[in-house]
Amino acid sequence: MPNIIVHKNGQAHSGEVKENTNLVVRAGIKQFPYPNLSYRCGMGKCGKCTSRIIAGGEHLPEPNWKEKKLLGNRLDLGYRLICQLWINHDLELSQDDLVPAAAATTPDAPPCT
Ligand code: FES
Numbered sequence: 767m768p769n770i771i772v773h774k775n776g777q778a779h780s781g782e783v784k785e786n787t788n789l790v791v792r793a794g795i796k797q798f799p800y801p802n803l804s805y806r807c808g809m810g811k812c813g814k815c816t817s818r819i820i821a822g823g824e825h826l827p828e829p830n831w832k833e834k835k836l837l838g839n840r841l842d843l844g845y846r847l848i849c850q851l852w853i854n855h856d857l858e859l860s861q862d863d864l865v866p867a868a869a870a871t872t873p874d875a876p877p878c879t
Contacts, residue, residue: 768853773820773860774802783853790815790849804861808849810836813867815848817859825855840870 767782770789781798783789790808793800806814810832819826823844829837833847843865 769856770799770853771820771858772799772802772817773858773862774804776862777802785854787853788849788851789853803848805849810847810850813837813847816840816845816864817848817861818864819844819846820858820860822855822857825857826851836867838867838870840865840867843870 767784768787769780769782771778771780772789773779779799779802783792783798789799789803790805792798793803793805794808804814806812808815810830813836816837823846826846829841829846830850833841833850836847837845845864846859848859
């Protein structure tokens with residue numbers, strides 16, 4: 767069974783899930799990683815479930831069009847929409863210190879003065 771580690775608010779939360787599990791669906795029925803996973807729509811529209819994959823990303827499928835639309839070049843930083851993923855392998859992710867979309871699209875922008 768996949769072992770999941772979720773970093774949230776400076777803490778690590780871990781648990782095992784069945785194969786082919788969607789973590790947002792689980793959180794919706796108040797199973798791990800509830801209440802330590804941020805999400806809202808569950809449909810790839812709001813971006814609230816955005817997470818940075820720390821380990822295990824090589825086992826995930828290619829980002830779908832919703833992830834590409836919402837995450838843009840943050841995909842290159844290892845960001846994924848957790849609601850769009852069905853997990854079959856160990857995975858470690860973080861919802862701490864995420865780069866906002868605007869910052870990720872202009873990494874070389876000069877600082878505000
Ligand atoms: S929960 Fe809204 S995009 Fe994932």
